[in-house]
Amino acid sequence: MQQVRPRYAIDRPGFSQREFDEEFERKRRSFPLGDKVKKTLRCSGGRLRSLLFRHLPVLGWLPKYNARQNLLCDVISGVSAGTIQVPQGMAFALLANLPPVNGLYSSFFPLIPYFFMGTAHQMVPGTFAVLSIMVGMVCLRLAPESQFSHFNHTLNATIVDEERMNQVRLAVSGTLACLTAIIQIGLGFMQFGFVAIYLSESFIRGFMTAAGLQILISVLKYIFGITVPPYSGPLAVVYTLIDICCGLPHTNIASLLFALVSTVALIIVKELSARYRHKVPFPLPMEIIIVVVATAISGPLDLPQKYHMDIVGEIPLGFPAPILPTVTEWGDMLSTAFSLAIVGYVINLAMGRTLAAKHGYDVDPNQEMLALGFSNFLGGFFKIHVICCALSVTLAVDSAGGSSQFSSLCVMLVVMITMLALGTYLKPLPKSVLGALIAVNLKNTLLQLSDPYYLWKKNKLDCCVWLVSFLATFFLSLPFGVATGVGFSILVVVFQTQFRNGSEVAQIMDTDLYKNPKVYNKVKLLEGVKIMSYCSPLYFANAEIFRRKVIKKTGLDPGKVLLARKKFLKKQQEKEARELKAMQDQQKKEAMRRKMSSLVTMKSQTISQIDLQSDFDSNGAASADVPTSYVNPCCDITGSFDQLPGAPPVTMEMQPMPFHTLILDLGGVCFIDLMGTKVITKMINTYSMLGIRLYLANVQAQVLEELESGGVFEESCITTSDLFLSVHDAVLFAQSKSPTPSAAGEAERQKIKLAFDIQEEDGDLEQELF
């Protein structure tokens, strides 16, 4: 792609920030807090109307609905999706350790509020495997089987009162849904929809994969028809797996056969319909076909009784009687409810955004949170388990051309018919068939097991996040995995701001560009000017690292040099005083001697400050002996003094300091907090006492604001004249000034030096501590 290369020809005056601001008329922008609050609290008819339209999107789309064009499509897609929803809901109820009818409730009640409040047009709320298994853990923990079992002496066996257990578990599930709903509604009203962004993709994928594996393991017992004792707590999944392996010899062959046949049929049809999707107008509702066929075989032939297969059992017809949540149980559920609220919301939002991007509309994150919250809230009274978006049902609606919430109305209709009439026929359906349905749906999730391989190549830290989320979720528990994963991904962000971010830069030959001399060959080091580039926000966690880095890269620790200088001067003064006393008899030669001794001071001082610094360093040699490594920040800090300035001895005599100007390129510093501001102030002051000018270049607009309000310009000798628009501007200014500091600057420095001395003498170390 050969092209004409333009010339970069500029001839303008150099700019410091102050000159630039004056010349180009910088405006002050303010963001008054009062106005904002007033604006938020303003109340008017228009605002109320917009609030209403915002929280009830149905008011927006329903009047515009084009029934002639869309209704048919919506009905067809809704009905076909409904036939997927029914078996899937029942299957996921098994995961939640609840009776299958709970799946029907969960697929019906939550859809009502979502119809009015949802902003994603094709979305069908419903059961989601990961949430179901999290609910299942809570049900197991709060209503364990042991509570409902008693030893029957006539039968000489332990009998579990399943009906009562199911009732209690349904109540637990409803209570949990209610708490989750309250969290979601609260977050939604507080406009906290943005919490979703704290869940990084790597975390979500790791979490989902682990959850998928857990789901697979927990359906194995249905597929093989084995009874395993329920476990909860860390490593539960491992114990379950061991039990299943031990139980394999007792496999119920009939169950396994049903499962295998269903699985194979489902996979074949799915693959075929994926291949010929353009020829089929809407996806085949294969799930319901399998369920119907399996029921038709199992029931009339009386297979469950013959082969002791585990079946769905009686499904109570009719709507459930509403219950009130058991508020006292909320304390035990809080962490799970929080995880459910966040994870459910994130899945819902991701699906909503994907649909929105495909069809060109917007989803409102806060409104989605509210819609989901109210869906769960209503459902909570009708014994549902927590829902978010029903993935495969939504996809079915979308691919069949559904375009509005009328589709989910049709889904509701199908579920309602099952609930009110058809459910009773599903009694002989083997649970293993439902298990197979779940397992097949996990295909995509389990394919993600190869994620770490790709991630490692692309970004090692993201790979770590994936692994940590996966391991914590899989081995400990799902809520714990959420907490660990989110915490770890935020830590990784903080971590990224700490290492490999600073380097010395040098001028690229004949240009105004400055780059790392370790990366580019054709560079030119400037005499007497050091330039450091730092690329990271400057805040509490790295402010000290930044200071150390500057010291290391410039090879000069101003604090130590100052201390050395001070000690030397003190000694010299003492010596002079002593000599003075001894020479009181030689009064006439005094004046001449004084002059000489001060000359000596000057010279040996220049040598001494380097010598003394080395002296200091040898004190710390034991700790500085450790090999430096950039992975370890502490080593880096302590071991940073063994690379001391190899300044040639000739210039050392001529020029007190190896450089007269230090330029900090803050182009990559995107924000700075109070501790960063303090470090900058401290650096400016100490360097200035050594006669070294410190210039800041390339300061971002918001960093400049933070520096101003943080008081850098009041507490140090820097002004906006020492801030430059680019590194090259700063270099030009540095070179145009004489190496010896100007009189005005000197006066300023003296003032600070005085302040420093006073502070030093005062020496209230306790005040300095933090």
Added chain:
Amino acid sequence: MQQVRPRYAIDRPGFSQREFDEEFERKRRSFPLGDKVKKTLRCSGGRLRSLLFRHLPVLGWLPKYNARQNLLCDVISGVSAGTIQVPQGMAFALLANLPPVNGLYSSFFPLIPYFFMGTAHQMVPGTFAVLSIMVGMVCLRLAPESQFSHFNHTLNATIVDEERMNQVRLAVSGTLACLTAIIQIGLGFMQFGFVAIYLSESFIRGFMTAAGLQILISVLKYIFGITVPPYSGPLAVVYTLIDICCGLPHTNIASLLFALVSTVALIIVKELSARYRHKVPFPLPMEIIIVVVATAISGPLDLPQKYHMDIVGEIPLGFPAPILPTVTEWGDMLSTAFSLAIVGYVINLAMGRTLAAKHGYDVDPNQEMLALGFSNFLGGFFKIHVICCALSVTLAVDSAGGSSQFSSLCVMLVVMITMLALGTYLKPLPKSVLGALIAVNLKNTLLQLSDPYYLWKKNKLDCCVWLVSFLATFFLSLPFGVATGVGFSILVVVFQTQFRNGSEVAQIMDTDLYKNPKVYNKVKLLEGVKIMSYCSPLYFANAEIFRRKVIKKTGLDPGKVLLARKKFLKKQQEKEARELKAMQDQQKKEAMRRKMSSLVTMKSQTISQIDLQSDFDSNGAASADVPTSYVNPCCDITGSFDQLPGAPPVTMEMQPMPFHTLILDLGGVCFIDLMGTKVITKMINTYSMLGIRLYLANVQAQVLEELESGGVFEESCITTSDLFLSVHDAVLFAQSKSPTPSAAGEAERQKIKLAFDIQEEDGDLEQELF
């Protein structure tokens, strides 16, 4: 400060990253993991020796110790500091709800390991009020008074077996010290000394202030001589305060008198010695004088018996018999131990660094962690409570000219003499005097209550961190305060990366500088080129915000325009097909008509894409109606489409897009993760399908690496030729190219468009979800 302004005159070719890398010979740097591991595991004599010297700094300084010059100073400072240590240790033992002798143990045993292992020369380890009160909470919780009280029927009162309670509490305290030590040693060996940096200054100050207030409240009962029931858990401090207020009528006047006199004496002497510090060679050990005087008054006059004053009581002489920690209690102590380990270490390190800066040596953070850990570990067997640095003792040593650990040896000596012989004379010392000593020491801490006022002016977010840390610590508990404060300060960092970071920029007249046109008046907007500057790391929490911001600022949503275009083309094709069918009878006119219809397509398409975008937007109007505010990111996201391009209708006809090049200035982006990379890739591809070129300018070196390894160059049509060294380079290149895309670029785009179409048709939304 008038000065000669240098000219910024540059005439060089424009550079894209590729040309720049070629011309100036970029080197590839690699950081092989294998070598690093090998280097770390290398074993040699020199390495062993350096390890030994590192972990036992005493080997470094002892042989070099100049006894003639320093010993006298060290002994004097040590002895005078020891006299401060004794009463303070005893006072802090009261805070820890332990018998006063525990303070002597805590001031003796931990000093032994620190002598050998510490890297801060003047440091004296010992009791610290904040740690003591945290230990006190645990003692109260694990060995409550109620366990040791029984109702005595002869006396008709509840009797507490104080001796046994003290023994149990000492065991609890030792166990806690042991656990804390193990955590510290573990962190030290894992080189985790850097955890200290996660504690921001604002958090520490807020935490310390809250702890100081809690300490003050808990010594009030000693000062007033009131008995209050012990509380623990959240709001304990409030209940205690209420009880103290209620108990004020029962104040023990004698206790109060002793406390007041001690306080006044201490304050006066402290103020005087601060004023005349240059005339006094070492600080007056006022604490011990007060203790001695108080004992001398209280004992012989038999005041405690007369006025029922609470006194120190019998101090068992001699060394304590070592005990083993009760490992089973560790589970209950874990969170407190962790807080103790971190807080103690941070205080210790801060003190060490302050001393090091004053005297010009280095402290090794990891070694300090180890030294502290081993100090607590040894002490744990001798019933100490957790220690860090003894603040006022260390300051006394330093101000009296102590220069080595020999001072702390002398401190040990003083404590030992008290422990073995003098302790018994302290029996009649009123506890209220010790309470007064603690209260006076809190002066500096309580002065920090004015912090929020200064912080608010300097940095509002830092102020929030302070307040959150303070409130959580004060009202809930100290360990909880640590967790909350650290978590919140990290959240604030993440928060800072999300808002107000992006803006459109425009060329400043006649320069190569680009700034926000809202800030500077004299700017020039470039025809056909949009420039966006973003100043924040680009990662999972803000990648989507970044994309939305670009859309909002450029006023063009490429995804929607593409969708609109596609729909329109589809409709057009259908129409054409229909027309074609209808016109089959008019075969001869067909060729001409075709040509015309395609012309119509072209024209109406250019109009339609803007129209259709508006059409889409009106769909989302209900949600977009909400007033935008930059405080609320979600509103920002959803409400970003009401500011649509007001492109003049004339140009709309002439030029399909309002701009032909979009330049992203990534100068302020200091790192980018996989999600950021993905968003960039996606943006490049969608813009490119619209015929808009996307250039990246000012990419930081490490961001470039992350983009490369993240696969931007493989998965999008961008090459290093589309990356530019500066915004001005990018603008020059953009202007030098013709607005219509080149043939080569078009081919590339066609390829991607094809890929996009296929993907679109495939439409496996589940895969796209995350």
